[in-house]
Amino acid sequence: MTNKRIAIIGGGFAGMTAAYELGKLGYQTFLFERMPELGGLAGTFPIEGTRLERGYHHWFTSDTHIVAQMEELGLGDRVQWIPSRTGWFDQNKIWNMVSPTDLLRLGTLPFVDRVRLGMVVAYLTYLQSSKKNLAQYEKITAAEWWKKFGGRNAWDKVWSPLFRGKFGAAAENIPMEWHWYKIVLRIGSRKGMTKEALGYPRGSFQVLIDALADAIRKQGGKIYLGATVQRVVVENSVAVGLQFADDAAARRELAGGESYARFDRVICTAPSFAALKIVSEFPREYVAKMNAAKYMAAVLVILKLKKSLSPIYWLNIADRTIPFVATIEQTNFIPPQVYNDKRILYVSNYLDPSSPYFQMSRDELFHAYLPHLQKINPQFSPDWVEEMWHFKEAAAQPIVPLNYSAMIPEYRTPLRNLYLANTTQIYPEDRGTNYSVRLGQEIARMLDEDVKREA
Numbered sequence: 001m002t003n004k005r006i007a008i009i010g011g012g013f014a015g016m017t018a019a020y021e022l023g024k025l026g027y028q029t030f031l032f033e034r035m036p037e038l039g040g041l042a043g044t045f046p047i048e049g050t051r052l053e054r055g056y057h058h059w060f061t062s063d064t065h066i067v068a069q070m071e072e073l074g075l076g077d078r079v080q081w082i083p084s085r086t087g088w089f090d091q092n093k094i095w096n097m098v099s100p101t102d103l104l105r106l107g108t109l110p111f112v113d114r115v116r117l118g119m120v121v122a123y124l125t126y127l128q129s130s131k132k133n134l135a136q137y138e139k140i141t142a143a144e145w146w147k148k149f150g151g152r153n154a155w156d157k158v159w160s161p162l163f164r165g166k167f168g169a170a171a172e173n174i175p176m177e178w179h180w181y182k183i184v185l186r187i188g189s190r191k192g193m194t195k196e197a198l199g200y201p202r203g204s205f206q207v208l209i210d211a212l213a214d215a216i217r218k219q220g221g222k223i224y225l226g227a228t229v230q231r232v233v234v235e236n237s238v239a240v241g242l243q244f245a246d247d248a249a250a251r252r253e254l255a256g257g258e259s260y261a262r263f264d265r266v267i268c269t270a271p272s273f274a275a276l277k278i279v280s281e282f283p284r285e286y287v288a289k290m291n292a293a294k295y296m297a298a299v300l301v302i303l304k305l306k307k308s309l310s311p312i313y314w315l316n317i318a319d320r321t322i323p324f325v326a327t328i329e330q331t332n333f334i335p336p337q338v339y340n341d342k343r344i345l346y347v348s349n350y351l352d353p354s355s356p357y358f359q360m361s362r363d364e365l366f367h368a369y370l371p372h373l374q375k376i377n378p379q380f381s382p383d384w385v386e387e388m389w390h391f392k393e394a395a396a397q398p399i400v401p402l403n404y405s406a407m408i409p410e411y412r413t414p415l416r417n418l419y420l421a422n423t424t425q426i427y428p429e430d431r432g433t434n435y436s437v438r439l440g441q442e443i444a445r446m447l448d449e450d451v452k453r454e455a
């Protein structure tokens, strides 16, 4: 056991993993989460005697770090790999989108473009196995690349709706490198060519959140919930502690008579804009890096239904007249029996936080969405809805610019003893719980190396 006190800001998967890994190495860890529960973007809420993620969550077979963490914590038997059904909604019709033959049947795209699209996707997958240098793909946007090699229709009819759904007005600016990774990892999740298997922990992501919290506490770590860090205290460019509200339990227990609680090192896993609010001493160049990636917000309406909307788990909405980007029917993935035979549907939107949809109440959103849900299933009626929830997340998805690899903020910040670990540093992969686990592990290792070197 070392006597080094490490503070971790943020109780999402990056923060929890960093605390757990540092605990294994013998550090005294103190985890601060502003919300009343752990989990961050992967947090859950109670429903029908179980828990459900506020935003739909699953794993791909490439998500090896988090699956290994499940196994390490004795939860290996809870990892389920389940075939999933993806679809496409356009021209008032649901198109299956599971196998290459589904792509050949996608009537919204001229046949020759479908064949071309399939060949280009196969080529992108081949690039991975041939381990080609892919750095060139971060110099070109996915939009330009697809229009050039896959044809304008492939971009307009297939990719553009997906990119708009995830990145809004920035859809045309996302590097091809990001998309290449996404395609390859997604294809890697296929069982043969016809089925995609996705992972989900029996009992929801909460089982891993609980196991991590238990492990951290058993190691002697302390977890403070509802504990908003107001400021990272920096003296002579060295992080020395954290400040909390005067009446916060963390302050009463940890600060003694001082105005702040002292720590040897601090890891901040808050989104960059939130980190910049609590650290004002970063040099200008580092602030520029922290601002290089912006964030999309997510707005989720979750419906507990008497009947199913469609047979599809993940339905991408390509029809631009519909004001949401996907419906995700959890009970077409996890059996309805798990939720007392209710059907659970997410209506998902990624948008700029300035969008009016981000400000709307739950009921306003439902009324705005209702006629569009009826386009997907004309029978759908408000009578089907037994209960409804509404969640929004401001930092749901980083938007990375071209040539981002040179702009990623370093884990070791320019302020000594202060580390940054958030989703903007996950690249070229798309952010996800697996990569936050990897990030937490990397930061813990780096911090340990620094401590040992300086000793």
Ligand SMILES: Cc1cc2nc3c(=O)[nH]c(=O)nc-3n(C[C@H](O)[C@H](O)[C@H](O)COP(=O)(O)OP(=O)(O)OC[C@H]3O[C@@H](n4cnc5c(N)ncnc54)[C@H](O)[C@@H]3O)c2cc1C
Pocket (backbone or CB within 6 Å): 009, 010, 011, 012, 013, 014, 015, 032, 033, 034, 035, 039, 040, 041, 042, 055, 056, 057, 058, 059, 227, 228, 229, 230, 269, 270, 271, 274, 278, 298, 393, 395, 396, 397, 421, 422, 423, 431, 432, 433, 434, 436
């Ligand atoms: C709609 C949606 C769907 C998703 N689907 C999937 C999926 O299918 N599979 C998958 O693997 N991933 C998915 N993700 C992504 C995944 O949830 C995230 O990448 C991951 O959970 C991020 O973890 P993190 O710890 O890096 O960040 P976060 O979860 O954002 O954690 C940061 C924490 O810091 C806290 N914090 C911020 N400021 C302060 C402060 N001043 N003081 C104290 N605490 C503070 C926040 O409250 C938060 O809990 C999805 C995300 C969304 C939004």
